[in-house]
Amino acid sequence: MDNFQTELHKHTAQTSRTFARDYFLRAGIAIESEAFWEVEGQLALRLSASNDRNTGKVNLTAAPLSPVRDGASLLIGTPIVESVTLSIGLRDFQARALALGVNVPTMLWDDFTDIVRKLYACHLNADSLYTALDPLVLTNDDLWIAYGGVIEVDPNAHFRQPGAPPPPMPLPPERINYVPLAGDIISVVNGAGLGMLTADAVTRYGGVSAGMVDMSSGSLLEKLAPALTFAASLPRVNVVLLNLFAGMTRCDDIARAVLQWMPAETSVPLIVRMSGYDNEEGKEILDKAARLTLYSAIDLEDAARRAVHLANERKVERGYPSE
Amino acid sequence: MPFTSQMNERSNVAILANKNSRVLVQGMTGREGRTFTDHMIAYGTNVVGGVTPHKGGEWGVRGRPVFDTVRAAVNATEADISVVAVAAQQAVDAVYEAVDAGIRMIICITEGIPMQDMMRLIEYVRGTSSRLIGANSPGILIPSECSIGIMPWYIATRGGIGVVSRSGSLMYEVTYGLTIRELGQSALVGIGGDSIVGTSFVDILEYFEDDHETEAVVLIGELGGRMELDAARFIKSRMSKPVYALITGGTAPQGVRMGHAGAHYLTNEESAGYKLAALRDAGARVADRLEDFYALFTH
Numbered sequence: 145m146d147n148f149q150t151e152l153h154k155h156t157a158q159t160s161r162t163f164a165r166d167y168f169l170r171a172g173i174a175i176e177s178e179a180f181w182e183v184e185g186q187l188a189l190r191l192s193a194s195n196d197r198n199t200g201k202v203n204l205t206a207a208p209l210s211p212v213r214d215g216a217s218l219l220i221g222t223p224i225v226e227s228v229t230l231s232i233g234l235r236d237f238q239a240r241a242l243a244l245g246v247n248v249p250t251m252l253w254d255d256f257t258d259i260v261r262k263l264y265a266c267h268l269n270a271d272s273l274y275t276a277l278d279p280l281v282l283t284n285d286d287l288w289i290a291y292g293g294v295i296e297v298d299p300n301a302h303f304r305q306p307g308a309p310p311p312p313m314p315l316p317p318e319r320i321n322y323v324p325l326a327g328d329i330i331s332v333v334n335g336a337g338l339g340m341l342t343a344d345a346v347t348r349y350g351g352v353s354a355g356m357v358d359m360s361s362g363s364l365l366e367k368l369a370p371a372l373t374f375a376a377s378l379p380r381v382n383v384v385l386l387n388l389f390a391g392m393t394r395c396d397d398i399a400r401a402v403l404q405w406m407p408a409e410t411s412v413p414l415i416v417r418m419s420g421y422d423n424e425e426g427k428e429i430l431d432k433a434a435r436l437t438l439y440s441a442i443d444l445e446d447a448a449r450r451a452v453h454l455a456n457e458r459k460v461e462r463g464y465p466s467e
Numbered sequence: 468m469p470f471t472s473q474m475n476e477r478s479n480v481a482i483l484a485n486k487n488s489r490v491l492v493q494g495m496t497g498r499e500g501r502t503f504t505d506h507m508i509a510y511g512t513n514v515v516g517g518v519t520p521h522k523g524g525e526w527g528v529r530g531r532p533v534f535d536t537v538r539a540a541v542n543a544t545e546a547d548i549s550v551v552a553v554a555a556q557q558a559v560d561a562v563y564e565a566v567d568a569g570i571r572m573i574i575c576i577t578e579g580i581p582m583q584d585m586m587r588l589i590e591y592v593r594g595t596s597s598r599l600i601g602a603n604s605p606g607i608l609i610p611s612e613c614s615i616g617i618m619p620w621y622i623a624t625r626g627g628i629g630v631v632s633r634s635g636s637l638m639y640e641v642t643y644g645l646t647i648r649e650l651g652q653s654a655l656v657g658i659g660g661d662s663i664v665g666t667s668f669v670d671i672l673e674y675f676e677d678d679h680e681t682e683a684v685v686l687i688g689e690l691g692g693r694m695e696l697d698a699a700r701f702i703k704s705r706m707s708k709p710v711y712a713l714i715t716g717g718t719a720p721q722g723v724r725m726g727h728a729g730a731h732y733l734t735n736e737e738s739a740g741y742k743l744a745a746l747r748d749a750g751a752r753v754a755d756r757l758e759d760f761y762a763l764f765t766h
Binding site: 197200202230343356390 | 499502506555556578579580581582583584585586587589590591605617619621622632633634635636637638639640643644660662663687689690691692693715716717718719720723724725726727728729730739755756757758
């Protein structure tokens with residue numbers, strides 16, 4: 145990973161921690177964020193809330209951990225899970241079931257229930273996908289202390305969560321989605337399914353996908369140039385693979401838009417594979433243009449094979465050791 | 468339940484939607500709404516009106532009336548299907564409004580709805596007689612009958628294959644591939660790419676299994692969740708018709724969201740490879756690349 149991305153990642157991790165700590169604090173849970181190395185206590189837990197996509201409920205999980213040594217702890221025993229129906233909400237008996245399951249002493253059940261309630265409230269209020277106190281320790285003096293907190297805000301809910309940390313990646317143009325992966329072949333697609341299919345094909349020919357730039361629905365011709373410019377400008381990218389199903393746009397119009405976008409002296413090769421209305425005319429326009437760094441593929445397999453070949457060539461050119 | 472004679476005559480997918488279905492478009496007056504509504508009407512879909520708050524009384528695409536509320540639209544037009552194509556921040560409210568007005572089937576095109584909003588919405592819809600398709604669905608298309616949603620109409624031709632998919636773009640790609648190979652379709656249903664959706668693969672497989680026009684089923688799935696595994700169990704225990712499955716996302720690293728909100732896996736059971744194997748074991752013919760997939764139909 146290049147420095148830019150590492151720095152960005154570090155920065156985001158720090159902002160996430162600060163966001164979670166402040167959020168928990170406002171809800172009445174103080175996170176002991178001072179560096180800890182070893183923690184003595186009678187009990188250590190990971191207490192978490194997550195959205196279950198299969199049941200549509202919120203799962204509260206209490207997982208018993210080993211004592212904290214060298215700043216880390218391990219999962220021991222079986223996690224206890226309680227599922228909360230959103231319209232009914234968390235009931236006290238569910239918090240008691242968690243307490244009983246992980247052997248919280250009976251006289252501390254009320255304190256524990258209070259923490260579970262606050263965690264659940266944070267999970268809902270923050271539009272979180274995953275919320276956790278990790279580890280949550282019960283000290284020998286019967287005090288509950290949380291040494292770490294996580295709140296993973298749903299990206300779709302960022303608009304109503306002020307202060308939520310942004311995703312750790314270069315930001316794509318408006319209304320274009322970007323999924324980064326570790327490789328050097330970026331696909332530009334109009335639909336995530338097509339993007340996955342493309343990444344799978346690249347992998348099959350021994351290449352490594354750099355992820356997808358997804359123009360999704362909406363006006364393809366308007367999004368094409370900004371999407372290609374963004375993809376070609378990403379660090380580490382050696383090849384851009386444009387894979388489209390034309391939908392309501394005609395392939396010959398797309399071909400003309402590609403040529404119009406293409407800088408005369410582009411260094412990043414572009415491979416185009418299109419399907420849909422007028423795709424033969426579209427391919428013909430690209431072939432006739434005879435640009436040095438433009439390759440128009442017959443099908444996806446052809447496109448992927450070509451992309452991997454060009455990416456390997458470019459790696460050698462740029463002085464990467466061959467693998 | 469015994470079939471009435473009328474139900475015997477009409478195929479099951481035509482019960483889902485047909486050319487007489489009375490369709491509303493929530494969000495018809497927006498730029499994209501105008502474009503796809505125009506395509507829907509051109510295809511022969513019986514679009515009876517649109518809903519946009521503050522624009523009631525205006526005339527929308529091809530002279531269709533616009534109403535302020537879904538209830539007013541239903542009163543005037545007896546609409547029974549609604550397409551929701553409004554911005555993510557208004558979409559949840561739009562679906563609640565459609566359910567409240569008694570719409571039978573709501574197809575939510577909108578992408579990017581917060582997960583907890585969807586969880587509440589789906590829990591609510593399950594207690595009503597409405598069916599929710601999506602969110603993040605491209606819609607439903609019954610060849611030669613109607614196109615309800617944003618699918619490009621020219622990809623499909625009438626025939627015996629029922630197509631159900633989580634991805635829109637892949638469904639277009641595959642359906643077009645089937646059409647140029649002269650393999651027509653009975654219906655295309657996009658159930659949506661989100662983590663949690665109102666209608667599952669199994670719901671649609673049930674329609675296809677009971678439908679006398681559908682002879683075979685194409686299922687297009689991906690990594691994440693367990694819908695494909697539920698489908699595998701259903702295929703093994705209930706399906707008599709052949710199922711052809713294409714599963715994508717085999718290269719996705721664990722935990723990375725592959726563009727669709729729902730396309731990420733945390734456990735091995737949610738990975739593309741595991742799903743492919745489960746479907747194969749259940750008797751489906753499977754592939755993970757396009758060329759192999761089409762070859763399944765010729766062998």
